[in-house]
Amino acid sequence: MTGPSIRISGTLFSGQTPLISGLDLMLPGERWSVLLGQSGVGKTSLLRLIAGLPCAAHLEGQITCGDGMLIAPRVTMMAQDDQLLPWASAHDNVTICSRLRGAPVQPNRAAALLAKVGLSGLQHRKPTQMSAGQRQRVALARTLYEDRAIVLLDEPFSALDAMTRQSVQDLAVNLLANRTVVLITHDPGEAIRLADAAWMITPSGSTQCDLPSSAMPRDAAATETLAAQAALLHQMRGHISGDAA
Numbered sequence: 541m542t543g544p545s546i547r548i549s550g551t552l553f554s555g556q557t558p559l560i561s562g563l564d565l566m567l568p569g570e571r572w573s574v575l576l577g578q579s580g581v582g583k584t585s586l587l588r589l590i591a592g593l594p595c596a597a598h599l600e601g602q603i604t605c606g607d608g609m610l611i612a613p614r615v616t617m618m619a620q621d622d623q624l625l626p627w628a629s630a631h632d633n634v635t636i637c638s639r640l641r642g643a644p645v646q647p648n649r650a651a652a653l654l655a656k657v658g659l660s661g662l663q664h665r666k667p668t669q670m671s672a673g674q675r676q677r678v679a680l681a682r683t684l685y686e687d688r689a690i691v692l693l694d695e696p697f698s699a700l701d702a703m704t705r706q707s708v709q710d711l712a713v714n715l716l717a718n719r720t721v722v723l724i725t726h727d728p729g730e731a732i733r734l735a736d737a738a739w740m741i742t743p744s745g746s747t748q749c750d751l752p753s754s755a756m757p758r759d760a761a762a763t764e765t766l767a768a769q770a771a772l773l774h775q776m777r778g779h780i781s782g783d784a785a
């Protein structure tokens with residue numbers, strides 16, 4: 541399964557008010573694209589519009605795939621909040637979408653994914669009996685279970701400790717090879733580690749971020765990764781002070 545490139549162009553509005561003007565993003569196919577930007581700028585709204593989900597904002601413009609085919613049948617999105625059903629077990633949450641579609645459930649695959657995100661033994665637990673990071677990993681397992689060519693991840697690792705985060709990131713990179721992945725993060729280190737391409741989103745559009753020439757996932761402790769992270773942080777500060785000016 542291979543993911544297409546996605547182009548987003550136009551202006552994002554909240555009612556009559558422009559949120560992001562002059563967007564022109566070309567997200568490469570089969571690669572990880574990372575979106576950064578200040579809280580409230582409109583990142584989640586963009587992801588929801590790509591996914592075709594209801595959204596408070598609207599785009600005057602276009603979202604198209606490089607292969608000319610529709611996005612909707614081949615997309616899945618992991619939301620910023622885990623959106624787990626509180627009364628259902630971890631296993632049932634992972635398989636909920638296929639059950640709603642009337643597709644056959646693959647219990648072994650669901651159990652294997654829960655084990656891979658470090659939750660073996662917890663598959664019968666309900667979300668109310670889990671920590672925030674465990675719930676986030678159930679939500680990631682549900683997204684991976686969907687097995688789609690286009691995968692939208694809205695701050696998917698934000699609740700995880702540093703070591704768990706790194707191993708779950710590596711797992712996602714592995715399992716999502718050849719998919720088109722769009723990742724939102726506030727963490728410059730995560731952006732540099734995982735991006736094939738990255739953009740800073742601001743009310744006046746998008747700016748492409750510089751990345752090391754090495755392939756992702758990058759070594760978080762490597763000198764070039766740390767230098768790129770520092771440069772990105774500097775760029776983020778510049779955008780914040782620029783917006784405030």
Ligand SMILES: Nc1ncnc2c1ncn2[C@@H]1O[C@H](COP(=O)(O)OP(=O)(O)OP(=O)(O)O)[C@@H](O)[C@H]1O
Pocket residue numbers: 554559577578579580581582583584585586596597620
């Ligand atoms: N359900 C809603 N109804 C009305 N306005 C909304 C709703 N959800 C978001 N907004 C507004 O739309 C704008 C963009 O929100 P969005 O959630 O896309 O931002 P974001 O960049 O993802 O922020 P964060 O980094 O905090 O998640 C914000 O100004 C927000 O106040």
Ligand SMILES: [Mg+2]
Pocket residue numbers: 583584585620694
């Ligand atoms: Mg958001």
